[in-house]
Amino acid sequence: MGSKPMRTAVTLCAAAALAVPLGTATAAPSGERTSQQSRDPVLVDCSSQPDVRPGTFVLACGDGNSRLVSMQWSRWDAESAVGRGTNAVNDCVPYCAEGTFHSYPVTVRLDQPRAWEKDPGERHYTRMTLTYTDGRPAGSPGTVTYPLWD
Structure with a gap:
């Protein structure tokens, strides 16, 4: 050859x-797909860190006496996010440092996405609605809506 x-x-x-x-x-x-993921809004935490589908989220940034734990998200898109988890709330009895945390199952809805001040190219959810599904903190209504920080 x-x-x-x-x-x-x-x-x-x-x-x-x-x-x-x-x-x-x-x-x-x-x-x-990558650009779609980047278009989906984020959830901004107390430290101004963006997150997508977090497993935990502090609601009471000053003292941590209310937080979401064991979150499982069934929806997370450009318009809203929906998940289930537990709201762990300190009863602050006799005062917060000596209080006891109680767990309440919740459905969480995030919506009203807007441009984030820290990064205007990033959108973030600006409203959270908690719906208590089995018990709730004393004095709390069955559904609570919070504005979220920027």
């Missing part, structure tokens, strides 16, 4: 090796 078949085989192998990475790149998810 001459050198021509060997050169052809080497060329074909090189072409195949180059085609594999190109094929993988083309088969990867399009930028459309």
